[in-house]
Amino acid sequence: MTKLRNLAKTTAAAGRINARPSPVARLLIVGGGPAGTALLTAAAKAGTLADLSKGLVLVDRSDTLGSGRLGNYAITSDTTAQTFLTAIENTSEPSLAALADHSAAAAVGDWRDKLGVPLATVGPYLSATGERLATLVSGYGGKVLKGHDALKATRATDGTWTIRLRCRSDDHEFDIRAENLVIATGGHQPLDRLVEQRVAGERLTRRVGEKLLQSDEVLTLGGLDRVADLLSGKRSPRVAVIGGSTSALTTVGLLLRSRPGIPFGAGGVTLLHRRPLRPFYPSVEAAHAEGFSDFGAEDICPVTGFVYRLGGFRLEARELVLRMLGIDGRAPDPRVRLHRIDEDEGQALDILDRADLVIAALGYRPRALPLQDASGQAIPLAADCGDPMVDDLCRIVDADGSPIPNLYGIGLAAGFVPSGALGGEASFRGQTNGLWFWQNDIGRLIVDAVLADEKKAIAA
Structure with a gap:
């Protein structure tokens, strides 16, 4: 821990970023719950976790990664057991795949072909996968900071971010600079x-x-x-x-x-x-077989053929x-x-x-990290006015609707809506929340963007 602080710490005075150079992480993820670790799962599925981990810092306030608050709910998931298990079944990382023998994975597997899984059962499984992902990240050269609060992030004139962190065990505060910042801090009902x-x-x-x-x-x-x-x-x-x-x-x-x-x-x-x-149906034929016809062409996903894929x-x-x-x-x-x-x-x-x-039951709003510019002025976000926090590329947008460079959001209440190659019905109005999306399409958007920026920097 001391080594990391000495490596990443920058001196701050009166809330301003010190001009003194300091090491810069490629990516800092705030939040190690289901959404934050979903980025790592997406990279593991794509075979790019090792590349992503180099220069990566993952920060979470708890002492265990993966589950967040999800295990605290007394309900079943709207995700099948089979979908949860794809995180360890469809991966390029052997140590992650080995979790198939873990008792927590077996407990989720007991709910195959049923109407969801109790979230109290899902929680330990997500914790097991989160901890395994953290081990992999550390092994590939990344840093994982558990038990740390992210207090604010400041955007410097050169486009980098300085994130103020506080260790929960001793209240020590320090800064880490990063080229890219992902906010995966979940949602709440304010x-x-x-x-x-x-x-x-x-x-x-x-x-x-x-x-x-x-x-x-x-x-x-x-x-x-x-x-x-x-x-x-x-x-x-x-x-x-x-x-x-x-x-x-x-x-x-x-x-x-x-x-x-x-x-x-x-x-x-x-x-x-x-x-x-509206109920979801896997196909037009399945809907018609049950006598359900209350849909049109705009309600069918052009990629999957699902009826009310997002809104059902x-x-x-x-x-x-x-x-x-x-x-x-x-x-x-x-x-x-x-x-x-x-x-x-x-x-x-x-x-x-x-x-x-x-x-x-009016939905959730994102817990957005306080952001400010180099002069210390708050950066107003679209989410502050009740609009989606992110655009169709997972970039966090400001109050004028413009994406903020090198700043991404993912997770509950982020407001992401798939489009184009990602599919989804044209009639859908709302936001897409779901672990599968975060671990696949949505997560890949952010991973690919960060790795693409790295390749451009190397080429330059």
């Missing part, structure tokens, strides 16, 4: 956004007051117990879930599966949503949607009702007023 949220023209917090929870509070371990406590004593409780995302459907599914069961009667759980709910619900959430829509003879759950907010706003407000509990 309270300030909730304060401004309106439903049917009414400010949500003012309308429902203390009845309001956010979905993240419900989906984490122990969250359902809290819901049960809040509804205890209600003979026929009523809950309104607001949102049309996977987290909203997952919240509904969790409420219905509660043990011991919350005594919901008919219509006890109402999902308030704005956009139509998958696995457990998909099954709930299929039931509620009565697809292929499925019977809706009488405890659940759907309500399109824009079709009757007055009724939407009545549902909120009559609910014993309101759960806002």
